[in-house]
Amino acid sequence: MNVSAWSIRNPIPAILLFALLTLAGLMAFRAMKIQQFPDIDLPMVVVNAGLPGASPAQLETEVARKLENAFANLQGLKHIYTKVQDGSVTVTAEFRLEKNTQTALDDVRAAISKIRADLPQDVREPTVNKLVLSGSPILTYAIAMPDMNEKELSWFVDNKITKALLSVRGVGSLTRVGGVSRQVNVALDPDKLLALNVSAGEISQQLRQVQQEAAGGRADIGGIEQSVRTIATVQTAEQLGQMEIALRDGRRIRLSEVAEVSDGVAEQRSAALLDGKPVVGFEIVRSLGASSVEVEDGVTKVLAELKAEHAKMEITEAFNFVEPVRENYTGSMTLLFEGAALAVLVVWLFLRNARATVVAATALPLAVIPTFACMYFMGFTLNVVTLLSLSLVVGVLVDDAIVEIENIMRHLEMGKTPYQAAMEAADEIGLAVIATTFTLIAVFLPTAFMSGVPGKFFVQFGWTAAISVFFSLVVARMLTPMMAAYILKPRVAHKIPAWVEYYSGWASYCLKHRVKTMIGATIFFVGAFALVPLLP
Known part of the structure; x- marks a missing residue:
């Protein structure tokens, strides 16, 4: 069946089809995320283990090698990278790209559980996480308030700002940089400990039981069964000082009698500087799959609300890695529109017919816009790769329509009516147009199946180009002949x-x-x- 002839005889179904495709494409375009590069999932697992106070040589022998040996026999393992520092070990297991990331994560956790008893007793429980390429900060701010010192400002960031910004859609995490962390200091008096015949270890052991809650079972109170909890929490340093310490001879003393308890800050091991001055700041990391632009807009709105609540608060933007994303998106879209305009101009220069130019130029938006719908359902985003793909094929998308309309114009110069010229011309070159289009698809689509890390990026490039070229074929075979049959006018032969x-x-x-x-x-x-x- 000749689809072009059917479309010419029945124009309404073709018009409705492309109206629905255009509507779906426009809705998908508004819902798509804007990113710098597509989020890719690499099968890499990062294991962190800590042993405070241990030297790198000790960690290499007692922790790192045991972890490496445990991972060596995992299926699909490609490389192991180990980084040893004072008190910490980081082991990165890289698997082959065919390995499912979740399966790799489960395999690493199972391997660690088998050797957990062989690791030093004091080593902290190893943390296992998959490598997230979108985990770098996209926004960094510095905050200042004249009526707050460094300690109060750090607490304000950890408590108020963190809670507010984590509610923004797309914000994955927020990390404070600079500032200080709260720490309750307990300075024991050696003379008093000696007089009471109590050691620092005994005091430390009983302090470990503070800030803990445990289930205490159930109790029948007044005929009603209620749950019971044992609570050992304190809120201030003064409350901790009033804590009772049990001695070996049965006596009990308060902690403040043998130690000086003060609410202070922990040793500062890092600092943040802005223009050479110490500041308290925070970094924002977007979650996987979130739009960088939407995250920035949401964060800006919440910070404006916080500033309205705290008039003296000053927020300075230190780093903004979203602005380049916004500029690349704007530039790519501008390039896309410019390319489309130039393509239409070239069509007009060669056809020298306004109606024929309109018919041919219609193929461009009707091929690009439905492509956004397919991209959205395939989980693609508006990034450098997909926009580059559309920019490259924007001139190709009108090729099929130009071939169709040029042949129809040739038949019109033979004295045929537009209806007859469209029917015969479309049937005459139908096979050639289809062959040309699928040749282009055969060029672009294999890039979507490239191996290695580059293939993870180019999968969106190949599919975007192939889908848009396919829609240009559908437009050229269904809409272009139908529009030519009803829009073009009879034409006499003109001078070559x-x-x-x-x-x-x-x-x-x-x-x-x-x-x-x-x-x-x-x-x-x-x-x-x-x-x-x-x-x-």
């Missing part, structure tokens, strides 16, 4: 331009002198490859 006559003369010469033409083409072909080593 001089440049066409020149081209026809060159083409005739090449056809008559085939040997010379092949020799010249071979020389150009070989010469082009000979120039490759000269490229910088």
Whole structure:
């Protein structure tokens, strides 16, 4: 069945089809996320283990090697990277790309559980996480309030700002940089400990039981069963000082009698500087799959609300990695529109017919916009890769429509009606148009199946280009002939331009002198490859 002829005889179904595709594409475009690069999932697992006070040599022997040996036999393992520092070990297990990330995560956890008893008793429980490439900060702010010192400002960031910004959709985590952390200091008096015959270890052991809650079972109170909890929590340093310490001889003393308890800050091991001055700041990391632009807009709105509540608060933007994303998106969209406008201009210069230009140019938006719907349902985003793909094929999308409309114009010059010219011309070159389109698809689609890390990025490139080219074929076979049949007017033969006559003369010469033409083409072909080593 000739789909072009069916579309010409029944224009309403074709119009409704593309109206629905356009509507779906526009809705998908508004819902798509804007990112710098597509989020890719690499099967890499990071294991962190800590042993405070241990030297790198000790950690390498007692922790790192045991973890490496445990991972060595895992299926699909490619490389192991180990980093040993004072008090901590980081082991990264890289698996082959065919390995499912969740399966790799489960395998690593199972391997650690098998050797957990062989690790030093004091080593902290190893944490296992998959490597997230989107885990770098996208926004960094510095905050200042004249009526708060460094300690109070740090608490304000940890409590107020963190809670407010984590409620923003797309914010994955917030980390304070600079500032200080609260710490309750307990300075024991050696003379008093000696007089009471109590050691620092005994005091430390009883302090470990503070800030703990435990289930205490159930109790029947007044005929009603209620749950019971044992609570050992304190809120201030003064409350901790009033804590009773049980001695070996049965006596009980308060902690404040043998130690000085003060509410202070922990040792500062890092600092944040802005323009050479110490500041308290915070970094924002977006969650996987979230739009960087939406995260920035949400964060800006929440910070404006906080500033309205605290008039003296000053917020300075230290780093903004979202602005380049916004600029790349704007530039890519501008390039897309400019390319489309130039393509339409070239069509008009060659056809010299306003109605024919409109029919051919319609193929461009009707091929691009439905592509957004497919991209959305495939989980793609608006990033450098997908927008580059659309920018590259924007000139190709009108090729099929130009071939169709040019052949229809040729039939019109034969004295045929637009309806008859569209029917015969579309049937005449239908197979050639389909073959040309699928040749282009065969060029772009294999990039979606590239192996390695580059293949993870180019999967969206290949599918986006192939889908848009396919929609251009659908437009050229269904909509272009139908529009030409009802929009174009009868046309008489016109004088052939001089440049066409020149081209026809060159083409005739090449056809008559085939040997010379092949020799010249071979020389150009070989010469082009000979120039490759000269490229910088």
